[in-house]
Amino acid sequence: MASALEVKVHPLVLFNIVDSYERRSEDPKRVIGTLLGIVDKNVVEITNCFTVPHNESADEVAVDIEYAKGMFDLYKRVTPWETVVGWYSTGNEVTAHSRLIHEYYSLECKQPIHITVDTSLKNNRMNIQGYIGSAVGISGKAQGVIFTPLDIDIVAQDAERVAFHTISQAKSLPRKVVSVRSDMEQVAKASEQIETMLEKVEDYVDKVTKKELEANPKVGRSLLELINSVPKLSAEEFDTIVNSNMKDLLMVVYLANLTKTQLMLKEKLIHCLYEDQVGKFDWRQQYIGKVQFAAFNQAGQFGKKVIVGSEENVIAALTVKNGELSWRQILENDDRLDTVLHLETAVVAISGGGKFVRAFTINQGFLLWEVNLQSEPEGTATGVIYGGRSEKVAVLANNRVWSVDTSTGRVQWTKTLTPLKSKFQKLINTDSSVTVLRIPSSGDTDVISYSTDGSRVAENTIKNPWMKTDSLECITVTTNVVCLESEKSRLYLLNAAKPHSYKEIVLSASTCSKNLNALFETRESLGSLFGFKKSSGSGMALIKIDGDKTKELFYSDNIVATSITKLNNELIIATATVENQEIKIRFFEYETGNEITSLQMSDIWPSYRKYPNELRVLAFKKKDGTTSVRVFIISDDLSLSMFIKNGGITWTREEALSNILSVEMVDLPVSQIQAEMEDEFGSSGYNLASMFVKRLITQLHQFGTWILHISAKLSKTSGSNSGRAELINDPDYLTRDDFNLHKMIVATTASMKLFGIDNLSGQILWQISITNAEVFDHSGKIALPLYIQRTTAHFPHPPVATVVARHATKAQSIFMTFNPITGEIQGSNDGVLMNYVPIQITQLQFVQEDYIAPLVIIDSSKMVHVYPTEGKNVVKEHANNLFTYTVDTTTNILNGYVIMQEDSYLVAAPSWRVDLMKNEQNITNIVAKRSIGTNYYLRYQEIPFSYMFTVSFLEHVHSQGVVLGDRSVMYKYLNPNLFAVTTSGVDQQGKSFISVYLIDGVTGNVVYSTTHKSALGPVQIVHSENWIAYVYYSVKNRQKRSEVAVVEIFEGKEQNNATAFSSFSVNYQPMFMTQAYIFSGHVSAMAVTVTEKGITNKEVIMALPTGSILALPKMLLDPRRPLVPTAESQEEGVLPYIPELPKLFEAMVNYNQSVYRVKGIHTAPAGLESTSLVLTYGLDLFYTRLMPSKMYDVLKEDFDYFFISAVVTGMIVVSVVTQKFSSRKALSRAWK
Structure with missing residues (x-):
């Protein structure tokens, strides 16, 4: 029986036995345990084991049976297919007590196996012997056990064999770290072994055939069996099979690495929120942009709405009661909105120069239909509703006319017109037909009318030499075309319904004397009303068309906007006038021009808001029969406001926030009590008695402040909610919290408006309008730089911020200085006017006596100025050590300067020059390292603003190096003067490329450069510490995709200078590590998280066009990620290389709060080292907190x-x- 039994032991069993022997206490001489495995007929496969405590002496042995049963029950839960197959003991012999132990295991299994393992390692071998017990003795008497030896085979699965070989590599050094061989290494090793064996076989056969060795029949039969087992294949077929299997293996390896990376990322990503946390630490504000089209809609099932369309190609519906978005549709990013047509149940939008015509429902904004009229549009398109009750849309674009059914979106007919270059073209609704009127640059005017079925109703040609004038300006008023020739003071009227002739009107002397040199039209299709206005400023004359005559209803120098509405079938004219710096809404009868004083609205306009630009009026009857009006105002500062008679302003939307140019997050000041405490303990000139008196006075003052605080809180709870004016004046609200999470967001916008926003709620606390100013514009890139010159850290000095703008009409600049916490302007409300235009502005890290960091300005004549002028002494003190640079994108030349003092003047002396060859490429980005001091860096690449380069002014770097897996250190190349430049161009083969340069701003040395061929922009880039990461679009080998490249720079394993960095003392070549990854999707903007001390891991924040904001751990952008993980990389925690970067839903920090048209991302540190504050701005605003390394420095919210x-x-x-x-x-x- 014993000879027929086959026993197989796995290496895991032997390792467990040796491990239990090594971990035994000093008392027992040997270790026993239970063997687990599988019994299949005469084959016993031992796969696992566990130790059983026992006490053994010369006379007796005691085994902990209960422990053995409990352990077996636990193992059964994990591997229920394993059963007890026997027991083991350490030693080289069967002892007298083995019979007693064997009897116990005979109760657990039918035929237990006993294995002895000699752990004494005689002759460096571990002897393993198996036994099977057989009962012997006289029947009915006590029986004994005879242990019969068994043959044992050591078998191993592939995974066990790999582990065995791996462990055996470290047998010489107990603490040696070894890595598991990858599958590719295993294939290579196996191939080498096969090659070695074949060489041995070949050598053996050669020697036998040469009769150098005697033939062995057994070996010959084995070789014959081996040859017969190999199928007969050609070399090509063999290569195909091997390559196919290798591809399968590589796919499995790739998927395994991908799974491993995903699992590791799951542990790192912590951006998931509980349901009750949504909106607790973040907020979103959705905007429309600069409104071009607006109309009231009263037929909505879900309440009255205002239908608007903006320059950002956005259509939306605003709720009349509160101004919230009822719905919003964002159209193509690179197209424009030509016109918006308002129906009773739908909104028709024509965009892209007539390329797309879409219809949306009024109530929910659902897309009803969409039609693509042309693939290559030129110019702008115009459209009109015609056809009476059938309501059809006529579209004129690119010398073609289309008619579209508004209910189905089907194109009913198309007409191709005679090609000509039109100075003015318009569609006019004339009863049941549509009239096309085109005024060419030369030639006669064509007026063609089409019926609803597309048939030509009429065609007229008007010979009018006045239409060839370059200064001609034309508008449409109902069915009339009104043209003004301002040079000759003549007005021309053309009725499209009767286009046989035109009427020429000579403007009166009174009209000419008013300098009314521009036409304007009311957007509503009500009444034959138009007007004259001044090209700038206020002043309008309203003109009524009566047949072929015109009548001036009234004129006012104070009118800035006008509109027309209908009430009880009577037309009413509304005007916005400026009287004594106050806006009034006045109403007049259309027929007589008499004012309706009962509807007049005054005292409605805040002083910080610019003048109205357009009006929309809705007049209605109340339940009590009285007349009231709602007035929708579009202002010059892009704000949208709704007013109601006797109700004042009901709501305001600040659409200027849809075009933010620069952002800062300013720390709030400490409370008055905290300031007094700091003043008490921060003074060193007091003696004991004076400090005691000061302490008593401080405590009494704090007690009084506390009483006032409690009373104020009680009055607030009993009263109404505080407005934003109360919040600004509330000393308790605008104070720094314990963790410095409460900050003031200061933003500048393209409409020359500044905002102070509470970062906790998103509420606008203050706003400033800059008059007679405009943004800096260069090659279509605009900027309005913001500098925080003094923070709140210098109590009792208030914080100071400065905005620099260009004068609207003169070659001058405006410096606006204000308090970023309260919005209070310092000095004149118009700012300080400077007689120069800056080409470069730099904020110093050095401060004046009042702690203001001065601005150093270089103008177009390379003269150096300082703002404020009191800071000139600070600049002179550090002259010859201040470096800066400028960029001329028209020539691709970068110039470096050193600020020097000559006599009593400051000059910018040239120090270096880099020419990037304008004829080969164009500069697209200039990005310096992040400055914690000002938190402002270049986002608009062509604007030549830059930094002053100093070490302490840059972001905090906690670790000077990277600890490698072998315990050595790779020191970072922390050059604070480094800035990145990206360029794009086309090579001689006609293929596009982008290049990246890293340039030292002090010496002008090009530290690093690379070129990506067959690549396109736009390039998004971030620059932090010793690395840059950038995104570009690759079109190489038809693989069109976005790729993310990362470059890390190291000094090496020896640090050059541990205390300070100097660009002049660099005498070594840095080490560059680069890597690229595939990213599925485009990137609109990029930023990197910053924390107060730089200890927390960094995350790269990417804004996607889909509306998501992805926080990608920097560990994924590590250029040292190995294709084959090693022991050192695993010890260091470096992920294996995978070409694709994952886009996990858990990493989307804005969950379902989509943010579109993102232009920039601003990050700021909080008081908690674990937390980084993030503001994403574009068409929408989104604010949140990120904790890349989890919140490790504060207790959780659910802490008990x-x-x-x-x-x-x-x-x-x-x-x-x-x-x-x-x-x-x-x-x-x-x-x-």
């Missing part, structure tokens, strides 16, 4: 304070009680 308090209280009570008992016991013991 009650439980820990109860435990501490209980321990204190127990300590007191036990102390009483102990003292009582000690006292009683002393009396005995």
Whole structure:
């Protein structure tokens, strides 16, 4: 029986036995345990084992049976297919006590196997012997056990074999770190072994055939069996099979690495939110942009709405009551909105020069239909609703006319017109037909009318020499075309319904004397009303068309906007006038021009808002029969406001925030009590008595402040909610919290408006309008730089911020200085006017006596100026050590300067020059390292603003190097003067490329450069510490995709200078590590998180066109990610290389709060080292907090304070009680 039994032992069993022997206590001489495995007929496969405690002496042995049963039950839960197959013991012989132990295991299994393992390692070998017990003795008497030896085979699965070989590599050094061979290494190793074996076989056969060796029949038969087992294949077929299997293996390896990376990322990503956390630490604000089209809609099932369309190609519906978005449709990013047509149940939008015509429902904004009229549009398109009750849309674009059914979106007919270059073209609705009127640059005017079925109703040609004038300006008023020739003071009227002739009107002397040199039209299709206005400023004359005559209704120098509405079939004219710096809404009868004083609205316009630009009026009857009006105002600062008679302003939308140019997050000041405490403990000139008196005064003042604070809180709870004016004046609200999470967001916009936004709620606390100014514009890139010159850290000095703008009409600049916390302007409300235009502005890290960091300005004549002028002494003190640079994108030349003092003047002396060859490429980005001091860096690449390069002015870097897996350190190349330049161009073969340069701003040395061929922009780039990461679009080998490249720079394993960095003392070549990854999708903007000390791991934040904001851990952009993981990389925690970067839903920090048309991302540190504050701005705003390394420095929200308090209280009570008992016991013991 024993000879027929086959026993197989896995290496895991032997390792467990040796491990239990090494971990035994000093008492037992040997270790015993239970063997687990599978029994299949005469084959016993031992796969696992566990140790069983026992006590053994010369006379007896005791085994912990209960422990053995409990362990077996636990193992059965994991591997229920394994059963008890026997037991093992360490040693080289069967002892007298083995019979007793074997009897126990005979109860657990039918035929237990006993294995002895000799752990003494005689002759460096571990002897393993198997036995099977057989009962012997006289029947009915006590029987004994005879242990019969068994043959044991050591078998191993592939995974066990790999692990065995890996462990055996470290047998010489107990603490040696070894890595598991990858599958490719295993294939290579196996191939080498096969090649070695074949060489041995070939050598053996050669020697046998040469009769150098005697033939062995057994070896010959084995070789014959080997040859017969190999199928007969050609070399090509063999290569195909091997390559196919290798591809399968590589796919499995790739998927395994991908799974491993995903699992590791799951542990790192912590951006998931609970349901009750949504909106708690973040907020989103959705905007429309600069509104071009607006109309009231009263037929909505879900309430009245205002239908608007903007320059950003956005269509939306605003709720009349509160101004919230009822719905919004964002159209193509690179197209424009030509016109918006308002129907009773739908909104028709024509965009892209007539390329697309879409219809949306009024109530929900659902797309009803969409039609593509042309693939290559030219110019702008115009459209009109015609056809009476059938309501059809006529579209004129690119010398073609289309008619589209508004209910189905089907193109009913198309007409091709005679090609000509039109100075003015318009579609006019004339009853049941549509009229096309085109005024060419030369030639006669064509007027063609089409019926609803596309048939030509009429065609007229008007010979009018006045239409060839270059200064001609034309508008449409109902069915009339009004043209103004301002040079000759003549007005021409053409009725499209009767286009046989035109009427020429000579403007009166009074009209000419008013300098009314521009036409304007009311957007509403009501009444034959138009007007004259001044090209700038206020002043309008309203003109009514009566047949072929015109009548001036009234004129006012104060009118800035006008509109027309209908009430009870009577037309009413509304005007916005400026009177004594106050806006008034006045109403007039259309027929007579008499004012309706009962509807007049005054005292409605805040002083910080610019003048109205357009009006939309809705007049209606109340339930009590009285007349009221709603007035929708579009202002010059892009704000949208709704007013109601006797109700004042109901809501305002600040659409200027849809075009933010620069952002800062400013720390709030400490409270008055905290400031007094800091002043108390921060002074060193007090003696003991004076400090005691000061302490008493401070405490009394704090007590009084506390009483006032409590009373204020009680009054607020009993009263109404505080407005934003109250919040600004509330000393408790605008104060720094314990973790410095509450900040003021200061933003500049393209409409020359500044905002102060509360970062916790998103509420606008203050706003400033800059007059007679405009943004800096260069090659279509605009900028309005913002500098924080003094922070809130210098109590009692208030913080100071400065915005620099260009004068609207003169070659001058405006410096606006204000308090970024309260929005209070310092000095003149118009700012300080400077007689130069800056080409470069730099904020110093050095401060004046009042802690203001001055601005150093270089103008177009290379003269140096300082703002404020009191800071000139600071600049002179550090002259010859201040470096900066400018960029001329028209020539691709970068010039470096050193600020020097010549006599009493400051000059910018040229120090270096880099020419990037304008004829080969164009500069697209200039990005310096992030500055914590000003938190402002170049986002608009062509604007030549830059930095002053100093070490302490840059972001905080906690670690100077990277600790490698072998415990050595790779030191970072932390050059604070480094900035990145990206360019794009086309090579001689006609293929596009982008290039990246890293240039030292002090010396002008090009530290690093690379070129990506067959690549396109736009390039998004971030620059931090010793690395840059950038995104570009690759079109190489028809693989069109976005790729992310990362470059890390190191000094090496020896640090050049551990205290300070100098660009002039660099005498070594840095090490560059680069890597590229595939990214599925485009990137609109990029940024990197920053924290107060730089200890927390960094994340690269990417804004996607889909509306998501992706936080990608920097560990994924590590250029040292190996294709084959090694022991060192695993010890260091470096992920294996995978070409694709994952886009996990858990990494989308804005979850379902989509943000579109993102232009920039601003990050700022909080007081918590774990937290980084993020503001994403574009068409929408989104604010949140990120914790790349989790919140490790503060307790969680769900921390059980009650439980820990109860435990501490209980321990204190127990300590007191036990102390009483102990003292009582000690006292009683002393009396005995």
